[in-house]
Amino acid sequence: MSPQPDLVIANATVVNSFGRRIAHIVVRDGVITQLLDATEPAPGAVRTIDATGMLVIPGGVDGHCHVAQVTGRFRTLDDYRTTSTAALWGGTTTIIDFGIPRDAQETPLAAVLHKKELATESRCDVALHGAVITWDETVPWQLEQLAAEGVRSVKMYTTNRGTTMADGDTILKVMREMVRLDGLTYIHAEHDPIISDCTEQHAQDGRIGIGHLHRTRPGLAEEVSVKETLAMAEYTSAPVYFVHQSTPGAVDLVTEARARGLAAFSETCPHYVTLDDSVYASRFPEWYACCPPMRDAETVAALKERLTSGAIHAMSSDHSCYDLSQKRERTDDVRAMPHGLPGVETRMPVTFTAMTSAGASVEDFVEVFSAGPARINAVPGKGRIEEGFDADLVVFDPAEERSVDGGALHMGTDFSPFHGMALTGWPAVVVSHGRVVLDSDGFHDPGAAGRFVARNGFRHHHPAIPAGVAAAAL
Numbered sequence: 239m240s241p242q243p244d245l246v247i248a249n250a251t252v253v254n255s256f257g258r259r260i261a262h263i264v265v266r267d268g269v270i271t272q273l274l275d276a277t278e279p280a281p282g283a284v285r286t287i288d289a290t291g292m293l294v295i296p297g298g299v300d301g302h303c304h305v306a307q308v309t310g311r312f313r314t315l316d317d318y319r320t321t322s323t324a325a326l327w328g329g330t331t332t333i334i335d336f337g338i339p340r341d342a343q344e345t346p347l348a349a350v351l352h353k354k355e356l357a358t359e360s361r362c363d364v365a366l367h368g369a370v371i372t373w374d375e376t377v378p379w380q381l382e383q384l385a386a387e388g389v390r391s392v393k394m395y396t397t398n399r400g401t402t403m404a405d406g407d408t409i410l411k412v413m414r415e416m417v418r419l420d421g422l423t424y425i426h427a428e429h430d431p432i433i434s435d436c437t438e439q440h441a442q443d444g445r446i447g448i449g450h451l452h453r454t455r456p457g458l459a460e461e462v463s464v465k466e467t468l469a470m471a472e473y474t475s476a477p478v479y480f481v482h483q484s485t486p487g488a489v490d491l492v493t494e495a496r497a498r499g500l501a502a503f504s505e506t507c508p509h510y511v512t513l514d515d516s517v518y519a520s521r522f523p524e525w526y527a528c529c530p531p532m533r534d535a536e537t538v539a540a541l542k543e544r545l546t547s548g549a550i551h552a553m554s555s556d557h558s559c560y561d562l563s564q565k566r567e568r569t570d571d572v573r574a575m576p577h578g579l580p581g582v583e584t585r586m587p588v589t590f591t592a593m594t595s596a597g598a599s600v601e602d603f604v605e606v607f608s609a610g611p612a613r614i615n616a617v618p619g620k621g622r623i624e625e626g627f628d629a630d631l632v633v634f635d636p637a638e639e640r641s642v643d644g645g646a647l648h649m650g651t652d653f654s655p656f657h658g659m660a661l662t663g664w665p666a667v668v669v670s671h672g673r674v675v676l677d678s679d680g681f682h683d684p685g686a687a688g689r690f691v692a693r694n695g696f697r698h699h700h701p702a703i704p705a706g707v708a709a710a711a712l
Contacts, residue, residue, distance in 0.1 A: 248280035250289035252623050253600045255609035265629040268672035289633050295604050296621050297331030297630030299611040302554030308340040312576040316559035320650040322361040326675050327648050328583035329665035331362050331630035338369040346370050347380040360688030368392045373408040378415050385419045388692020393424035396463045397433050413476035420695030423478045427463035448523045448569045452515040452531040457485040464488045468495045477501035477696050482556050484510045484530040486540035493549050505552040508588035511542040524565040525655050529577045546598040553589045553606040555581035561651045580649040584656050590663025616699035633667035640664050
């Protein structure tokens with residue numbers, strides 16, 4: 239062991255989700271080894287950063303990213319080098335990507351192993367979710383292999399028939415397997431019959447272009463699907479996590495289920511609490527092509543209230559890196575254009591601004607930005623500034639304001655849905671596994687230093703939570 243620590247962040251206002259203190263953060267070999275009272279002198283180190291007057295929070299954990307994703311004839315334009323670099327620029331030090339089968343020939347196991355190989359180029363740490371589209375007799379064995387790899391969650395879609403949709407039988411059977419394997423079921427919840435019929439009705443009326451996206455996928459479809467999925471989770475005792483919830487009604491269903499004892503979780507995304515459906519009448523409606531779509535202003539305000547009150551457990555980007563040339567190929571037909579928004583780099587400032595401007599504390603922000611995603615997804619060593627945890631840290635001035643320039647970001651695309659927005663909460667220094675990767679001198683590429691993170695089992699990570707019982711701590 240070297241006589242000096244590698245890094246000391248001195249005089250920091252350390253903010254965890256559960257409180258704050260003034261301390262010196264001591265880092266050695268990529269791990270936080272000490273938190274020392276700031277009334278004492280800071281110890282010597284190979285490098286010292288004076289954080290007087292600044293906040294230091296745990297590095298972000300983005301539980302919902304799509305990297306190098308193939309959907310139909312479209313492929314996102316990023317790779318792990320690009321997306322992980324953008325994540326670090328935005329204060330996120332761990333991303334969780336999805337291994338989604340590209341077609342009927344690719345198995346769930348093969349899809350994850352392919353992503354794991356691609357992730358060797360990552361600059362930040364990476365964990366993975368699996369995905370199941372169709373049930374067959376090999377799925378239980380494949381899920382066992384995924385669990386052995388440290389992939390302890392599986393995503394399923396209740397819509398997108400013909401591509402990624404899993405039917406109800408598949409969802410229920412996978413839930414049973416995830417209970418057996420101590421895993422977590424991820425759900426994209428939109429009721430496919432309602433979506434399909436509504437979209438077809440709009441197409442028959444000639445209202446199928448991007449300006450009508452929000453009308454083709456009503457909030458009712460999301461809430462019906464959440465209700466049905468919660469019933470299956472209750473029947474199987476499966477922990478369930480709903481991605482990108484866009485209506486307060488969907489969140490309330492999860493809240494009610496938790497009150498009945500289910501281990502159920504709500505995630506939303508920055509665009510659902512900051513943008514409303516008026517964007518589809520804007521000059522560039524294609525900037526906002528995503529599913530679910532943006533909702534009306536009243537719904538957005540109510541969803542934001544659920545976020546600031548703690549009813550929403552995680553804020554993820556749902557990062558999907560298409561560019562405008564791809565978006566503009568078929569703006570005349572929302573059924574034929576790619577959906578998804580770039581957001582891994584802007585998740586921190588958009589979320590921080592939205593929450594703190596509505597009265598939430600920095601601790602509340604840390605909970606959904608880092609601590610909650612790490613805890614719910616059973617990612618070891620992440621989400622807290624504490625001795626023994628990974629030295630993933632973000633230093634920032636909460637009063638500094640910058641405007642988003644979509645063309646100057648680092649996500650490998652040419653737009654941002656938040657272009658021109660004035661935001662606070664940008665990182666000044668980012669430390670990833672003990673390495674300073676961003677400071678006043680700019681970005682310092684660590685190379686392919688990101689590690690694959692094997693996740694714990696859901697209840698193994700939370701041994702105090704018995705099967706079928708939720709807890710406020712989660």
